[in-house]
Amino acid sequence: MPSPLFNQLIHSLCCLPGVGKKSAQRMALYLIERDKVSAKRLVRVLAESIEKIDRCVRCRNLTEDLLCSLCGSERSNKGLLCVVETPADLLAIEQANCFFGTYFVLHGHLSPIDGIGPEELGFDELFKQLHEHDLKEVILATNLTLEGETTAQFIADKSRSLGKKVSRIAYGVPMGGELEYVDGGTLSLALDRRKII
């Protein structure tokens, strides 16, 4: 039976995504027994992150500064704005190293049942930016879920009414995907959106 404080530590580590009781116990033992230096650094950095990291005033990406590094930098293509649901989606696109425009992070999708409307997703700020900036195209990269599609549709309608070009990222069979193992919904979509070559 671990000590009460040790038990609390295990319990606190269980809040991490993908970490169950067994992994949390292993982590707790590692932090306390093997690597107190890293444990102390984790405490310090996490405390500082909780306090300082907030949303970029322009794109709502996570940052400890007023403007995030992407909004602050001289990106090659400021004419493209990519709208994503979460900072994780933004990071995924950045890590693919295939897009050099700017972003707008919604931090969710339209979901009236959960009380998430245009206000929570920062639509005011988004549409203000569409007005102000010399934007050539809005790329909608929300998820291909019912809520993601609805959100994309809402932004598309509004952007078009502001005279902006709007696009939606392509959906279909993923790279390396074997048809045998691809789900029916994706297959039907891929056939529907087929491209003449």
Next chain:
Amino acid sequence: MPSPLFNQLIHSLCCLPGVGKKSAQRMALYLIERDKVSAKRLVRVLAESIEKIDRCVRCRNLTEDLLCSLCGSERSNKGLLCVVETPADLLAIEQANCFFGTYFVLHGHLSPIDGIGPEELGFDELFKQLHEHDLKEVILATNLTLEGETTAQFIADKSRSLGKKVSRIAYGVPMGGELEYVDGGTLSLALDRRKII
């Protein structure tokens, strides 16, 4: 590209066992975006654990008190002392709920090449306890590795010279183990240590 502080947080989380960059990023986003309450609790509990958790003066198990909960409690069988290598081993035995004696945690095994000798493993304290207490049997539950065996052998020799009964936990085919998938070393051991029924 995540912000510098966010990058530091990902890097700090990577110190956890079994956590790579991708999982660390997911954890960091979760802590900062979704669950700041749990994140704050983690900071508080981890900081307190680093400061307060130390070794029990008697069995060297991890505890924030002078004596751990096992040494402090009225265990049913104080005549049995189980020697294990790590607090994780102790927890594994406790969770199996099959042993009701006391423990002694070595925090390692004899390994002269790493500078780990009898002193680092607390042998002085262990043998002092063998002298003092009304101990009936020392159970050696170190790992079945070269170092674990050497350590067990060392403690066994000394304990016997102090007139104590010494035993080693049984090794063989694990419960539910199918012979087809059990490694050769274990099989050979299981045959060698066969028991007449």
